[in-house]
Amino acid sequence: MIASVVSLPAGNWALRLLPLLAALLAGWMSTPASGQTMPGFYRAFGNTGTTRSRHVASTSEKFDLPASYVSASQFADDASLYAVSVSPDGMILVAVGDWGVIVRSEDAGKTWRNFASGVDAALCDVRFLNETRVVAVGGGYEPVTGLSRGVALASDDAGRTWHRVDSLETTKLHRMAIRNGFDAEPLPAGSIEAVGDDAEASRGNRFHSFDGGLTWLEDSAQSTESRTKLRDWLRQDVLVQASESARQTKGEGWRVRVGTHGLIERSTDDGQTWNPVRGAGRGAAIVFVVASEQSVPWALIGREALEMNRRVVVVMDSAEPADSDTVRKLGRLRHAAMRLGVGKTEWCSSQTSQRQPSADLLLEHQPAVVVLDSTLPASTRDAWVSATLDDSNFPLTASSIRKQPRRVYTSELQSDSAGNSSRSVALRSEALLSGRAVLAGDLALDAMMVVTPAMALPDSVVVSPVPGTSTELRRDLSL
The missing domain is CATH 3.40.50 (Rossmann fold)
Incomplete structure (x- = not known):
């Protein structure tokens, strides 16, 4: 397993091996956040056999349109939001959307503030891993070639500050699930998997992180059947970008959902009625x-x-x-x-x-x-x-x-x-x-x-x- 991930010089292999062992240990020790739900693709297609993953390069690359007349800050309050996640204690919420917009609440969704993400690509999903670690994923497409490129961010202070992590070789990532370690695959409990666009070379569309979202690995042994089923699922979920599992979350006595033009709504009657707490009255001109x-x-x-x-x-x-x-x-x-x-x-x-x-x-x-x-x-x-x-x-x-x-x-x-x-x-x-x-x-x-x-x-x-x-x-x- 280790030899397939990294190649080490013979002279100082023990010293170079320590960071990898520490990352793997962290993945084994991490636990899934309570109250998190699995997207449909995980429940249906979680078991695809033994996973052989290749390491993803850490070189950063800019793929967005080089248009100086466009500013991400202009759309910070109006950008559409695609996913929201709640902390294990049910008080802190983080939502993500277009232009790398990240908004955060510390009072169970009653009030919200914008926080800088450092990217201006679309963020499609977000997950709390524990009280402090939050991971967000998304991506975009290169001009001319149209190649799909992934973006992944991590926060170690419950969503206040964010840093871009190693996801260069992933495609645009649409949805995440937190591994609970109860199926047949030999993956550590608390690991993360994501489904994205098909990779150009391998046609794989499933990616894993074993270290809390800091690095992402392509599932190079994904079966053809699994790829096909995930592709069919994406057509149902991503075409409308309206997956309820991603756009809605809940806590004790409340629900929160996010939507177009930065709209955030809150319900205290189990979704029977919704009251806007951000972006009220916004529609399309x-x-x-x-x-x-x-x-x-x-x-x-x-x-x-x-x-x-x-x-x-x-x-x-x-x-x-x-x-x-x-x-x-x-x-x-x-x-x-x-x-x-x-x-x-x-x-x-x-x-x-x-x-x-x-x-x-x-x-x-x-x-x-x-x-x-x-x-x-x-x-x-x-x-x-x-x-x-x-x-x-x-x-x-x-x-x-x-x-x-x-x-x-x-x-x-x-x-x-x-x-x-x-x-x-x-x-x-x-x-x-x-x-x-x-x-x-x-x-x-x-x-x-x-x-x-x-x-x-x-x-x-x-x-x-x-x-x-x-x-x-x-x-x-x-x-």
Whole structure:
């Protein structure tokens, strides 16, 4: 086991062996936090046979978009949160989300404060290992290559301060589970395992830590059956990023859940009713609905989110059901959208669903404006228009923006906008966004480097009112 992990010079092997033995001993002695629950992937696929893991390199590497006009601190209070964990004593909670945002509560979720993470990638899951050690994982995607890269952080003071740990060779990590040591695998009690994107070379998607989250090892002996089952589970859990086991936690007499735009809610009646304690009344100003990654109006999205400071949600409404590549494809889309200030990116399939995802998503986000991709199938477009104009999907709230007349537009990427009608407006790629001192096309190009690097930059994004609706064309700076 030791020889497979590290190679030691013959001259001082005993001295060099001590740190490794100490790390292994710490893994054996650590105990799982009380009250923690196992995600579905652990319960279903925990036993995959003897594990042979290889060491992960410790060299740090930056993979985020090198855009100086984007600041993580700008989104610290508004970033969507994807996971929350509670300490064994039930008093301290830590939640994580987009832009490396970490928020912490010391009073069982009644009040929250932001804490610096040192990274600006998305953090997808967090776990308390004991009273003081907390681990968070996530990652992102490299421009051009689209390679999935993992990020892992650890805290030794219950989430007050954080440091990045050895996770360079992992893919983006989506979910964690704490090992209880009760199944057939020879893993120490208290060890951690995580499921991530498929690795490029080995296609493995399962990773382990034996030292409380400080280093992560790929399960190089993972069976083909296990990889396939984990991949299927990811399509169900990560496509919507709504796993209840990750987004919700509980203590004595209360529950806490986290969500879009930094919303945190608390319940004292076992989830029957929820009261916001952070981010109350936040909804999306604009929902962009796209048919595929090739038709995303990135320049327009970036202008509305970064220049106009609107809360934006992107929905990819696919005509096809999810396949084995959907998680990675959506991951790249989410990464690029996050870098442009988008609050959340979701996936649905109106063509294959028996429900009405358009109505469900409008009820959740309550936008004032809906922008529909011109390449959407006619039936999908009609469903979104009908749902947007249906007052029952927009209950009255205290937010004034949601009481404004709802508008529905179509967006189209064009290489030449000279022939546009009088009822349309074009945002050209060379348009200067003065607030950011950047061209609209630069925003689009940065996003396309991650999502569609081989695609040519369109000359413009053309916006038009949807025919047959009362939507008026507004020739101002914002939708």
